Amino acid sequence: MAKLVGCYAAGHAPNIARTWETMDRKDRAWLDEKFGELGKRVKAARPDVLIVHSTDHWCNFFLNNIPAFCVGIGDEHEGPPEPFMKPFFPQEMMRGHAGLGKHVLEHAFSSEFDPSYSMQLKLDHGMLVPVWQIGFETIPAIVPIYLNLVEKPFTTPLRCIKWGHMMREAIESYPDDIRVAVIGTGGMSHSIGETTMGWVDEPFDHACIELFGSASDEELGARMDAMLKVTGNGGAEMRSWLCAHGAAGGKGFDLIGYTPMPDMLIGCGVAEWHLGA
Numbered sequence: 001m002a003k004l005v006g007c008y009a010a011g012h013a014p015n016i017a018r019t020w021e022t023m024d025r026k027d028r029a030w031l032d033e034k035f036g037e038l039g040k041r042v043k044a045a046r047p048d049v050l051i052v053h054s055t056d057h058w059c060n061f062f063l064n065n066i067p068a069f070c071v072g073i074g075d076e077h078e079g080p081p082e083p084f085m086k087p088f089f090p091q092e093m094m095r096g097h098a099g100l101g102k103h104v105l106e107h108a109f110s111s112e113f114d115p116s117y118s119m120q121l122k123l124d125h126g127m128l129v130p131v132w133q134i135g136f137e138t139i140p141a142i143v144p145i146y147l148n149l150v151e152k153p154f155t156t157p158l159r160c161i162k163w164g165h166m167m168r169e170a171i172e173s174y175p176d177d178i179r180v181a182v183i184g185t186g187g188m189s190h191s192i193g194e195t196t197m198g199w200v201d202e203p204f205d206h207a208c209i210e211l212f213g214s215a216s217d218e219e220l221g222a223r224m225d226a227m228l229k230v231t232g233n234g235g236a237e238m239r240s241w242l243c244a245h246g247a248a249g250g251k252g253f254d255l256i257g258y259t260p261m262p263d264m265l266i267g268c269g270v271a272e273w274h275l276g277a
Contacts, residue, residue: 002100002174006045007248007273009184009241010038010130012054013264017129018084027261034257034270035133041256041272042134047181049097049141051104051167053240054126054185055149060118068155069115069163071108072144073101078122085125088132094123097141100174104143107170113163121146130185140181147243149186149236157228158221160239164246171247184244186237188258188267196232200260204231205267208238212245212253212271220245234266241271248273 015023016031059081061067076093080086105117121144131139148154164182171180188208189201204227211220224242228235245253252274261268 002171002176002178002180004168004171004182004247004275005047005179006042006181007244007275008038008042008181009244009269009271010035010133011187011266011268011270012126012129012185013190013261013266013268014082014084014125014129015264017088017125017132019263024263027263030257030259031133037256038270038272039134042181043136045181046179047140048178049100049143049180050131050183051143051145051180052127052131052183052185053145053147053243055237055240056146057124057126057150059122059124060146061148063151066148066151067116067146068148069113070121070146071101071105071115071117072096072121073098073105073117074119074121077120077142077144080124080128081122082125085128089128094139095141097143099176100178100180101143103174104167104170107173108166111166111169113166126185130183147239149239154236154239156221157224157239157242158217160242161217161221161246161250164243164248167243168247168249182244182247184240184242186240187235188238188269189231190234190266191232192234192265194233198262198265199232200262200267201231201235202260202267204235205258205269209255209258209269212241217246217250220250245273248275
């Protein structure tokens with residue numbers, strides 16, 4: 001049987017890649033330290049497959065077709081289409097895991113979720129900035145799961161937590177002996193294309209951190225739903241963190257690091273959930 005070996009979350013701001021060689025030295029040092037620690041933890045878990053949750057940044061979907069959840073079920077997926085990601089991911093194609101992807105999809109259907117699916121997705125910066133920063137010698141196979149987090153209406157925070165619970169059930173019922181890590185990417189607070197662009201809502205970020213560490217699923221879902229209505233639009237990406245939180249069983253949250261990064265346009269968080277027995 002497959003084994004869930006880790007649940008993690010991290011920011012995926014495109015400016016991390018765009019300005020990697022020219023960014024402020026303090027920002028670069030912080031990212032090196034915190035993503036370096038994340039990389040140590042993920043690599044120590046030795047995952048064969050990464051299930052990565054992110055939002056699509058108009059690379060796969062547009063206003064004529066926006067699925068709430070889309071599961072990548074192909075053997076391969078396309079590398080990032082953004083030019084600023086090419087230095088870090090020059091490969092045109094990246095390994096998927098069709099077996100696990102299809103199993104997750106079928107388990108979702110049997111668990112009263114109705115995701116869409118794709119045999120081949122483009123893996124944009126949202127998927128791949130954290131994967132790059134982890135520093136794999138060989139990148140594991142990736143099952144990409146895209147959530148709509150860019151255009152309202154969005155699925156509810158509680159639904160994302162329940163998706164995470166379903167995800168763990170799917171992993172632990174998959175018959176092959178593989179090690180699987182779940183990653184939620186994006187956030188924390190930011191505001192894109194709005195009059196508040198560049199605003200980092202630190203009170204929102206710290207409230208999220210506190211809730212991840214202490215709240216029940218119901219409280220976390222309700223409080224997050226209320227807070228997301230009054231912060232920048234990029235805060236919607238915290239739903240990816242909620243998927244990882246649910247997969248971890250809603251416990252064991254460990255903040256590796258948080259700092260406001262105005263030059264990156266985000267509050268940047270990096271985290272792990274310690275899995276119980």
